[in-house]
Amino acid sequence: MTTATSEMNGLDERLARIVAMGIADEAIDRETARMLLDGDPHEDLWPLVHAAGLIRRHFYGDLVRVHRLNNVKSGACPEDCGYCGQSKDSDAPIQAYKLQSKDSILAEAAQAKASGAFRYCMALAGTGPTDSEIDHMVDCISEVKSKFGLETCLSAGLMDESKAHRLKAAGLDRLNHNLNTSESMYPEICTTHTYAQRVETLHAAKSAGLGVCSGIIVGMGETSEDIIETALALREIRAESIPVNFLLPIEGNRVLDVRHNGAALTPAVCLRILCLFRLINPSAELRMAAGREQHLRSFQSAALEPANSLFIDGYLLTKGSGVESAMQLIVDAGMKPEFDGPAPKGLREILDGGTAYATIKDEKLSEPKLAKLRVRGVESKEC
Ligand code: SF4
Structure with a gap:
C-alpha cells in the first residue's frame, strides 16, 4: 500500500484517484470506463497500464499464477456456441473423445505439478455433467488434491447446486463458467442456452461455497459497451477469477471474424481491455487467457501489470506457449511465478x-x- 501511494506521484490526478479507488476495491463508473476504452488505443496507454499495475501489486504483489488446462472430455457437444470447435454446428477438425480415465487425469495433474502450475484446470465439453460424470470427477478431484495438493478448477457446463456441493466436498476449489460476452449480445453467439442459465450456474457454485471463475472472449464483434457490461456483471457476481480470452478463430466455427468495435483487435486494444477489467474488478485474479500469444504479442510482458495469471501449454483446442517461455515472460516482466512449494528443478536457471x-x-x-x-x-x- 505504501509503495502504491508513493508511486502514485507520477500519475495525473484522475488516474491517482482511480488507483486509490482500486486499492479500496471500488470499481470505476461506466463513464470513466467508456472514456478509457474508446478513442485512440495508444493515447495515454502507459500511464493507464501503470495505474492498473499499482492496483494489481496491491493485491498480488509481483506474483503470477500459472494455470495448466486439461480438456478431459472433448467434442460432440449439443450446444451451438459459435466460437467453439466442439459445438454441434462446428466443422472444425478436432479430436473428440469421451471422459478421460482417472489415470490420464492424474497423469496430467502430475505434469501440471512438475511444470510449476499453481492451478490445474479440467474442462468437460457438453451442456452439463451427468451424474456419472460427476461421480468420476469427484473421485479424480479428491485424488488430485490428496496426491499433488494442487489448486483445482473445473469447467463442466451448466450445473445445479447439488452437483456443485458434491464437487466442493471432494475438494474442488473453483468452478469455471464463462459469461463470454454481455447479456444483450449473448443470443448472437449462442441460442441453445441462455445467459441467465450461465449466471444461475455461477450462483449455484457460490451457494455451494466454491470460488467462481468466469470471464469473457474478446473479439467476437462486441462493442466497448459489451465489454463494460461483462466486466460489471462479473463484479456483481464477485467472480474471484476472471479469464480474459481473445478469440482464436478456428476454421469450421461460425464466429471467425476477429473484430472489436468494428475494427481489428490490436495488442494496444487488448492491453486496455485487461486494464479495464482490473479497474472494475480490482481484487480479482485476472488472467490473460487464450489468445495472449496471437493478440497481445509483444505486449504480453506489459499485460502482467493488469493481469496476475496466465495459462501455459495451450488452451482447449489450440496450442499456446510452453512452460519455459511463460516463465521467461514472467521473469522478464520483473515478476515471480507463485509456486506451492519449491520451484521445479528444470526452471531454476530461468527463475534465477x-x-x-x-x-x-x-x-x-x-x-x-x-x-x-x-x-x-x-x-x-x-x-
Ligand atoms: S463452449 Fe461448451 S457448451 Fe458451448 S459448444 Fe463448446 S463445449 Fe459446448
Missing part, C-alpha cells in the same frame, strides 16, 4: 535470472542452430 536459452546447453547443436544463437547474441553453447 538466467534465460530460456540456457536450457539448450546440453543439446548437440548443429551449425545452423549455432548460427541462429549467434544472431541472438549467444556466443557459445556453454555460455
Whole structure:
C-alpha cells in the first residue's frame, strides 16, 4: 500500500484517484470506463497500464499464477456456441473423445505439478455433467488434491447446486463458467442456452461455497459497451477469477471474424481491455487467457501489470506457449511465478535470472542452430 501511494506521484490526478479507488476495491463508473476504452488505443496507454499495475501489486504483489488446462472430455457437444470447435454446428477438425480415465487425469495433474502450475484446470465439453460424470470427477478431484495438493478448477457446463456441493466436498476449489460476452449480445453467439442459465450456474457454485471463475472472449464483434457490461456483471457476481480470452478463430466455427468495435483487435486494444477489467474488478485474479500469444504479442510482458495469471501449454483446442517461455515472460516482466512449494528443478536457471536459452546447453547443436544463437547474441553453447 505504501509503495502504491508513493508511486502514485507520477500519475495525473484522475488516474491517482482511480488507483486509490482500486486499492479500496471500488470499481470505476461506466463513464470513466467508456472514456478509457474508446478513442485512440495508444493515447495515454502507459500511464493507464501503470495505474492498473499499482492496483494489481496491491493485491498480488509481483506474483503470477500459472494455470495448466486439461480438456478431459472433448467434442460432440449439443450446444451451438459459435466460437467453439466442439459445438454441434462446428466443422472444425478436432479430436473428440469421451471422459478421460482417472489415470490420464492424474497423469496430467502430475505434469501440471512438475511444470510449476499453481492451478490445474479440467474442462468437460457438453451442456452439463451427468451424474456419472460427476461421480468420476469427484473421485479424480479428491485424488488430485490428496496426491499433488494442487489448486483445482473445473469447467463442466451448466450445473445445479447439488452437483456443485458434491464437487466442493471432494475438494474442488473453483468452478469455471464463462459469461463470454454481455447479456444483450449473448443470443448472437449462442441460442441453445441462455445467459441467465450461465449466471444461475455461477450462483449455484457460490451457494455451494466454491470460488467462481468466469470471464469473457474478446473479439467476437462486441462493442466497448459489451465489454463494460461483462466486466460489471462479473463484479456483481464477485467472480474471484476472471479469464480474459481473445478469440482464436478456428476454421469450421461460425464466429471467425476477429473484430472489436468494428475494427481489428490490436495488442494496444487488448492491453486496455485487461486494464479495464482490473479497474472494475480490482481484487480479482485476472488472467490473460487464450489468445495472449496471437493478440497481445509483444505486449504480453506489459499485460502482467493488469493481469496476475496466465495459462501455459495451450488452451482447449489450440496450442499456446510452453512452460519455459511463460516463465521467461514472467521473469522478464520483473515478476515471480507463485509456486506451492519449491520451484521445479528444470526452471531454476530461468527463475534465477538466467534465460530460456540456457536450457539448450546440453543439446548437440548443429551449425545452423549455432548460427541462429549467434544472431541472438549467444556466443557459445556453454555460455
Ligand atoms: S463452449 Fe461448451 S457448451 Fe458451448 S459448444 Fe463448446 S463445449 Fe459446448
